[in-house]
Amino acid sequence: MLTLSSTQLDQYAKQGFLVLERFIDNATCDRLRTRAMELVEEFDPTGISSVFTTHEQSRVSDDYFLTSGDKIRFFFEEQAFNSDGTLKRQKAQSINKIGHALHDLDPVFDDFSRNHRIQNLIERINIQDPRLIQSMYIFKQPHIGGEVMCHQDSTFLYTQPNAIAGLWFALEDATKLNGCLWALPGGHRSGLKSRWIRSESQAMHFEVYDSTPWPEEQLVPLEVPKGSLILLHGLVPHKSLENRSEYSRHAYTLHVISGLSQYPAKPHIAW
Ligand code: FE2
Numbered sequence: 001m002l003t004l005s006s007t008q009l010d011q012y013a014k015q016g017f018l019v020l021e022r023f024i025d026n027a028t029c030d031r032l033r034t035r036a037m038e039l040v041e042e043f044d045p046t047g048i049s050s051v052f053t054t055h056e057q058s059r060v061s062d063d064y065f066l067t068s069g070d071k072i073r074f075f076f077e078e079q080a081f082n083s084d085g086t087l088k089r090q091k092a093q094s095i096n097k098i099g100h101a102l103h104d105l106d107p108v109f110d111d112f113s114r115n116h117r118i119q120n121l122i123e124r125i126n127i128q129d130p131r132l133i134q135s136m137y138i139f140k141q142p143h144i145g146g147e148v149m150c151h152q153d154s155t156f157l158y159t160q161p162n163a164i165a166g167l168w169f170a171l172e173d174a175t176k177l178n179g180c181l182w183a184l185p186g187g188h189r190s191g192l193k194s195r196w197i198r199s200e201s202q203a204m205h206f207e208v209y210d211s212t213p214w215p216e217e218q219l220v221p222l223e224v225p226k227g228s229l230i231l232l233h234g235l236v237p238h239k240s241l242e243n244r245s246e247y248s249r250h251a252y253t254l255h256v257i258s259g260l261s262q263y264p265a266k267p268h269i270a271w
Helices: 006-015 024-040 056-060 107-113 116-126
Strands: 016-018 071-077 095-100 131-136 148-151 163-169 182-184 192-196 204-208 221-224 229-233 238-241 251-258
Touching: 016 056, 024 071, 024 095, 024 107, 024 131, 024 163, 056 107, 107 131, 107 251, 148 229, 182 229
Parallel strands: none
Antiparallel strands: 016 229, 071 095, 095 131, 131 251, 148 238, 163 229, 163 251, 182 221, 182 238, 192 204
């Protein structure tokens, strides 16, 4: 499939997300998975205990995380450590994600991310002069895979005007059991609830425009088979729950913005 049908474009416009099954073949999924495991194998965790959490306090104070926008760095699951700081499991079963410049710095992910099919797709959803701004490899480890709380990507990757999309590639089957994505149909039309910005004192904080809680009961699960691509509008609220199953839920994500929009020279890294 090289492009999107008008029906698919209508779905994306109406819901703020679109599921494209079998977008990539199994061999491609496995190539990315193998490469991610090689990167983890090469990673020396000595002295690094940065955890990926969607709890604000940790993120704000974690320089290893905040300065990872143009690097390949490794973040642990929140529940990966014993109370004495040692890992409960092998390193390869403890990493939450790799971020945030795989698309620039690793040849395998670079090659995959700069594929013409992907560029065509992005242009079809009206992101002109698309720029890859961020990539993540997410493991959602068996038993300890952490929750990602409901959010809009535009909170973290803000452009003016808003022109952001997330591409979420399922490298394994994603189900309710192992922590699939959930999204709010039509939620992208309600506007941006908050923005994560740097204050004059250089501390990160949320500037809140709408403090009403997310209508979480209205989010729908996006269970997809391996090889699927989920397109997410930058304003659509989405989340994923903990993984307590015995199955991992590997995914690769890209965030793209329009080169015609105004955006910070160093965009803030997103969930
Ligand atoms: Fe997100």
